[in-house]
Amino acid sequence: MKINISFTMIFIGLLIYGLLIGPFTQYMRNKPIEEKLGYVPSIRILKPMSADQKELVGVSLILKVMMYYGGQIGQVQKQATITESPDLQGMSRLLHGAVQLDPYNMDAYYFAQGFLTWDARQYKIANDLLEYGMKYRTWDWQLPYFAGFNNAFFLKDYKMAAEHYKKAGELSGYDLLIKLAGRYFAESGQTEMAISYLSGMVKTAKNNSIKQAYETRLKAFIEVRKIELARDTFIRSGAGGVLTIDTLMNSGYLNSAPIDPYGGKFYLESDGKVSTTSKFAFSAIK
Amino acid sequence: MLTIIGATLRGIFRDRVFKGIMVLALLFLFIPATASLSMRQVTELSITLSLSLISFILFLLAVFLGATSLWKDMERRYTFSVLSLPVSRCTYLLGRFFGIALFLVMTTSFLGVVASLVIKVSSDMYPPDRPIIWSILFVSLLFTTLKYILVVGVAVLLSTVSTSFFLPIFGTICMFFASGITQQVYEYVTSQATINDTALVKPAVSLVYYLLPNLSSFDLKVNAIYGILPSIEGLGLTLAYFISYTAIIMGFATLIFNYREMK
Numbered sequence: 001m002k003i004n005i006s007f008t009m010i011f012i013g014l015l016i017y018g019l020l021i022g023p024f025t026q027y028m029r030n031k032p033i034e035e036k037l038g039y040v041p042s043i044r045i046l047k048p049m050s051a052d053q054k055e056l057v058g059v060s061l062i063l064k065v066m067m068y069y070g071g072q073i074g075q076v077q078k079q080a081t082i083t084e085s086p087d088l089q090g091m092s093r094l095l096h097g098a099v100q101l102d103p104y105n106m107d108a109y110y111f112a113q114g115f116l117t118w119d120a121r122q123y124k125i126a127n128d129l130l131e132y133g134m135k136y137r138t139w140d141w142q143l144p145y146f147a148g149f150n151n152a153f154f155l156k157d158y159k160m161a162a163e164h165y166k167k168a169g170e171l172s173g174y175d176l177l178i179k180l181a182g183r184y185f186a187e188s189g190q191t192e193m194a195i196s197y198l199s200g201m202v203k204t205a206k207n208n209s210i211k212q213a214y215e216t217r218l219k220a221f222i223e224v225r226k227i228e229l230a231r232d233t234f235i236r237s238g239a240g241g242v243l244t245i246d247t248l249m250n251s252g253y254l255n256s257a258p259i260d261p262y263g264g265k266f267y268l269e270s271d272g273k274v275s276t277t278s279k280f281a282f283s284a285i286k
Numbered sequence: 287m288l289t290i291i292g293a294t295l296r297g298i299f300r301d302r303v304f305k306g307i308m309v310l311a312l313l314f315l316f317i318p319a320t321a322s323l324s325m326r327q328v329t330e331l332s333i334t335l336s337l338s339l340i341s342f343i344l345f346l347l348a349v350f351l352g353a354t355s356l357w358k359d360m361e362r363r364y365t366f367s368v369l370s371l372p373v374s375r376c377t378y379l380l381g382r383f384f385g386i387a388l389f390l391v392m393t394t395s396f397l398g399v400v401a402s403l404v405i406k407v408s409s410d411m412y413p414p415d416r417p418i419i420w421s422i423l424f425v426s427l428l429f430t431t432l433k434y435i436l437v438v439g440v441a442v443l444l445s446t447v448s449t450s451f452f453l454p455i456f457g458t459i460c461m462f463f464a465s466g467i468t469q470q471v472y473e474y475v476t477s478q479a480t481i482n483d484t485a486l487v488k489p490a491v492s493l494v495y496y497l498l499p500n501l502s503s504f505d506l507k508v509n510a511i512y513g514i515l516p517s518i519e520g521l522g523l524t525l526a527y528f529i530s531y532t533a534i535i536m537g538f539a540t541l542i543f544n545y546r547e548m549k
Contacts, residue, residue, distance in 0.1 A: 048467035052433075052505050056338040059331060063323060104512045106326040137512075139416065142326075206412070207325045 043097045050101060058102035061094045066111065070209035088120040096129065103136040113146045114201075114210065118217060119281060123154040141172035149197050191225045216261045220280055223258040227266060227274045230254045235272075243268050287381045290373070294385025298351060307346045311397060313339055317404045318411065329418060332408035333511045336401035337423075341430055341507075343397065344390060345462070348434040351386050352441030353454030360449075376540040383442050383536060387435045394431040398424065419513040425521070426510035432528045433504035437462060439532050440499065443539040446546060465501040468494060499531055 041049070050057040072086045095112040098105060109130060116126035130147040137143055148164030151157040168174075198218040205211035227245065230253035234243065241247055245266055248254040258266045264278025298304050314336070321332035356379075359365040368378055402420070409418060440461050444454040472495040475488055503524045509516045 048463070048470065051463055051466045052341055052501065052507070053338050055334045055507055055511060059334055066323070066325070102508070104508060104514075106330070107324050110326045205325065206328070207323070210325060 043100045046097065047101065054101040055105075058098040058105055058108070061098040061101070062105065062107050062111065065091045065094050066107075066207065066209075069111075069115065070207070086115075086119070088115060088122075092116060092120065092122070092125065099129070099132065103133065106133075106137065106140070106142075109133045109137075109143060109146075111210070113150070114213075117150055117154055121154075123150050126150055127155070139171065141168040141174075144168040144171070149193075153194060153197070191221055191228055194221045195225060217280065219261045220276070223260065223266065224274045224276075227254065227258055227268075231268065231272060231274070243272060287377050287384070290368070290378055290381025291385040291388060294355070294382055295389055297355075298386070298389050301351075303350050303354075304347070307343060307350070310339070310343050310346075311400065314397075314400050314404050318408050321408050322412070327414070328412035329405065329409040329414035330511050332405050333418070333423065334507070336404055337426065337430070337507050337510060340394065340397045340401060340427065344394065344430060344434040345437070347390060347393060348386075348437040349441060349455060349458050349462075351389070352438035353445060353458055354451050355382050355386060356442065356445035357448075357451045357454065375544050375546075379442065379446070379540050379543050380536065383438065383539075386438050386442075390431055390434055390438065394427055398427045401427075416513050419510075419515075422506070422513060422516065423510045425516065426506035429504045429506050429521070429524065432525070433501050436499055436501070436504075436528060436532055436535075439535045439539070443535045443542075446539045446542040461498060462501070464494075465498045468498050469500060469502050471495070500527070503527065 046057065047054065069086060069091065092112065092115075095108045098108045102108075112129055113126045116122045116129070127147050127150050130143050130150075133140075133143045134147075144164040145168040148161045148168060151164060152161035195218065198214055198221060201214045202211060202218055205214055227248065230248045231243065234248055234251060234253050239251060245254070245258065245268060249257060260266055260276045260278050262276070262278035262280060264276040266274060266276045269275050317332050317335045317339075320335060321328050324331040356365075359368075359382075365378070369375060402423075405418065405423075437458060441454050441458040444457045445451075448454055448457075471491055475491045503520070506516055508514065
C-alpha cells in the first residue's frame with residue numbers, strides 16, 4: 001500500500017513536471033532584463049557578507065553579466081535586430097561592484113571597457129575604471145593600452161592617449177605601442193587605428209559571444225575604411241557633384257555597395273564623414 | 287594526549303558528516319571547465335575557485351567538527367569513560383583540539399595536491415600572462431589552515447560553556463562573519479570622519495575589535511591568485527597573532543572545562 005502511494009506520488013509529480021517544464025523554461029527565458037540581471041545588494045553590504053570569498057563573489061558577478069550579454073548577442077545574431085537594448089547601466093553597476101570585491105580581476109576591466117565605450121558610449125566612466133585597475137594591476141600593459149585607445153579614438157585627447165600608450169609600451173616592451181603613442185598625436189587614420197585595435201581584440205578573445213561582437217564591429221569598420229578611401233580618391237580626382245555613396249559607386253570608386261553588418265545603411269555626412277543609420281549598434285534599428 | 291589525538295582522528299574518519307562534506311571535493315572536477323569561461327584569466331579563475339572551495343570545505347569541517355566533538359562525547363557519555371582513566375580534563379580537551387587541528391592540516395594537504403593538479407591542467411590549457419608562483423599558493427593554503435584551526439579553537443571554547451550544539455555552531459558562524467568586518471568597522475570608527483561621534487561607540491567598537499579574532503589577515507587568496515608577494519613582516523605578525531590568540535582561547539577553554547559540572 002505504502003509503495004503504491006510512493007509510486008503514485010512520483011508518477012503525478014513527473015506528469016506535472018513534464019507538463020510544466022516547457023512553459024516554465026519559456027517564462028524564465030522571457031523574464032524582463034532587470035529581473036534577469038537581478039538585484040544585487042549595495043557593495044557595502046555585499047563585501048562583509050562575502051566573508052573570505054570576496055574574489056569568488058566578484059567572479060560570480062562578472063559571470064552573471066557575461067552570460068546575460070552573451071544571451072543578448074545570441075538573440076541579435078538570430079534575429080539581426082532586437083527590440084530591447086541590453087541593460088548597460090545594470091551591467092556597469094555589477095562590474096563596478098566586482099572590481100571593488102576583487103580589484104585585480106582582469107575579466108571585469110576587459111569586459112567593461114568593451115561595452116562601456118562601443119555600446120554605452122560612456123568613455124569617461126570606462127577610463128576611470130581602467131585608471132582604478134591600473135592602481136592594482138601595476139604590471140599589466142593592457143589596461144593603459146585600452147585607456148590609450150579610448151582617449152585617442154573616442155575622447156580625442158591625444159596627449160593622454162600618448163601617455164597611456166607610452167606606459168603600455170614601457171610595461172610590455174613592445175616598440176609598436178611606443179610608436180603608436182607618437183602616431184596618436186595625429187588626428188588622421190582613426191578608422192585604420194580602430195581596425196588594428198579590433199583585429200587585436202578578435203584574435204585574443206576567448207569568449208565566443210564577445211569575439212563575434214568584435215568581429216561584427218570590425219567588419220563594419222572595414223566597410224567604413226573602404227568608403228573613406230573611395231571618398232578621398234573621388235575628392236582628389238576633382239570630380240564635381242554631390243558626394244554620396246551612390247556617387248562613389250556610379251563613378252567606379254566603390255566596386256560594390258557597402259554592407260553594414262548591423263543592418264543599417266551607410267551614408268556620407270555633409271562634412272564627408274562616413275556614418276550609418278545603425279550607429280554601429282543593433283539596438284539602434286527598430 | 288597522543289592517544290586522544292589518535293582517537294579523535296579515527297572518530298572523524300568514521301564520521302558521516304566528514305564524508306558528506308568531503309563529497310564537495312568532487313566539485314574540483316568541474317573547475318577547469320568553469321575556469322575556461324573566463325575571457326582573460328583562466329588560470330587565475332581556476333586558482334580562485336580552487337582556493338575558495340578549499341576554504342569553504344575547511345569552514346564546514348571546522349564549524350561542525352569543532353562545535354560538535356565535545357557535545358557528541360558528552361551525549362554518548364564517552365567523556366565520563368575517558369575522564370575515569372588517568373587523563374586530566376585539560377589533556378582530554380587539548381587532545382580533541384589538536385586532533386581536529388591535525389585533521390585540518392591533513393585535509394588541506396590532500397586538497398592542496400588536488401587543487402595543484404587542477405590549476406596545472408588549466409594553466410597548460412590556457413597559459414597565463416603571469417607565471418603561477420606556487421610558493422605563494424602554498425603559503426596561502428598554510429594560512430587558510432591556521433585560520434580554520436583558530437575557528438576550531440573558538441568552537442571548542444563555546445562548547446565548554448554550552449550543553450547543546452546550538453551555541454557552538456551558530457556562535458562560531460556569527461564570530462566568523464563578524465571577524466571579517468571588524469577591521470573595516472574599527473578603521474571607520476577610528477577615522478577622522480567620525481571624530482565627533484558619541485564617546486561610547488569608539489571604546490565599544492575597539493573592545494569588540496580586540497576581543498574577536500581578526501581573520502582577514504590570514505586571507506592571502508589575492509596574493510596567490512595574482513602572484514603578488516605578501517609582506518614577510520605581515521606574515522610573521524599574523525603567525526604570532528595566531529599562536530597568542532589560540533593559546534588564550536584554549537587557555538580559557540581548559541579553565542572553564544576544568545570547573546564544568548559533569549552530570
